[in-house]
Amino acid sequence: MGQSRGQSRGRRPGNATTREEIIEEARRQFGEVGYRQSSLRSIARAAGVDPRLILHYFGSKQQLFVATIELPFEPEVAFDAIFAGGAAGIGTRLAEFLLTMLEDPRSQATVTGVIRAAVSEPEAAAFVREILTERLLTPLAQRVGHESPALRASLMGSQIVGLVMARHVVGLEPLVTASRDTLVNALAPVLAYYLEEDGGVQPKPAK
């Protein structure tokens, strides 16, 4: 089985393109069916390569998974753009950045794949925790104007993870059909609150 599926794309000698194609296919399968349900065999078959080539490049399914987690953006570049301009409009800029990114099918597949993996595999959860903390939340916290920047950064991360879960994994309405602008407007004050001391939101005075 599987022999007949390599077909048109055939089996090619290892080169940079093939490596990228394997990562691309792995990212797609991890995103769609999850880490546990994806196998080196199914990924190799869809990419039209021998499973041994995947082991040669990546060493293990676990390492292949790590290779697929190329963030769909460069964190420092994105943070520069979002924080430029100061507190005014910061929530809107972050919400626009996130929702635009999630409109790209490949970026969306990466993010949902990471979330599915974190839930289904304790080992993957450890990678996800590490990647989130080191590549996103710690650099972000260094820019957050608040006395508890790490707490605020992680709460912001939890809101984003929850949004992706509800909208793209569980399929909760009206989040699925809400327009990008509707979501940007609704989320902006919350994201601003997490990023800035009293940014975007203020405690409501008691009546």
Next chain:
Amino acid sequence: MGQSRGQSRGRRPGNATTREEIIEEARRQFGEVGYRQSSLRSIARAAGVDPRLILHYFGSKQQLFVATIELPFEPEVAFDAIFAGGAAGIGTRLAEFLLTMLEDPRSQATVTGVIRAAVSEPEAAAFVREILTERLLTPLAQRVGHESPALRASLMGSQIVGLVMARHVVGLEPLVTASRDTLVNALAPVLAYYLEEDGGVQPKPAK
């Protein structure tokens, strides 16, 4: 195999207590290892009953899963308590309610079990979507003082799901070790914002 594990609790004739014990054990396993990794056999073994008794009571693993999702609170009663007193302090009351609930190991297992199932099983995702929408978000939206109550209710749900994911599934710091009061204070303005028109938060004036 498994014969020797029924031991002290033995196999009892079906009765209300046994049914509850099966649900209890199923809830524990779904929460700890997930829907897909739990089997009727492993649940039967741990509960000290014959797997056929589980089928007799529940019909299928899927139906057993639905039976385990007894919300750890009565939504209308909880909403009454949270909305009593009006907009002032509503975010704090909701945050306190949620974080107190999550301190109870059984409630936490139910909530993480539902999230794990929604991610790992498309069928379970459909139940979760239905239960969330019908039992929580729609009744909640009827009380939300906002022109887009369903959107606000679902965004609030996404923040809560994200918090549980980050804190109890992925284990993201500093959320894991943050005290209940720290989290209540940080989340209250966000939850108030989702529940009330301009509740708890206000757009920050442009500088």
